Amino acid sequence: MPLSMVREGEPSVIRKVGGKEESRRFLESLGFAAGSLVTVISEIDGNLIVNVKDARVAIGKDMANKIMV
Numbered sequence: 620m621p622l623s624m625v626r627e628g629e630p631s632v633i634r635k636v637g638g639k640e641e642s643r644r645f646l647e648s649l650g651f652a653a654g655s656l657v658t659v660i661s662e663i664d665g666n667l668i669v670n671v672k673d674a675r676v677a678i679g680k681d682m683a684n685k686i687m688v
Contacts (some may be wrong), residue, residue, distance in 0.1 A: 635686075639662045642685060
């Protein structure tokens with residue numbers, strides 16, 4: 620399921636990062652790589668604040684839909 624559907628506070632493992640090559644590279648530079656642990660901290664209007672690799676990152680709903688957990 621996409622990261623945008625994960626409940627707050629529930630740790631998940633990233634299975635796949637989809638989208639165009641440029642989008643995948645950008646997300647991987649932020650720490651969103653297959654096998655990484657990610658936790659949704661909060662969600663406001665579909666936009667997410669997530670904890671990935673000991674850092675908090677804000678991503679939009681469109682980007683969150685490309686990350687499968």
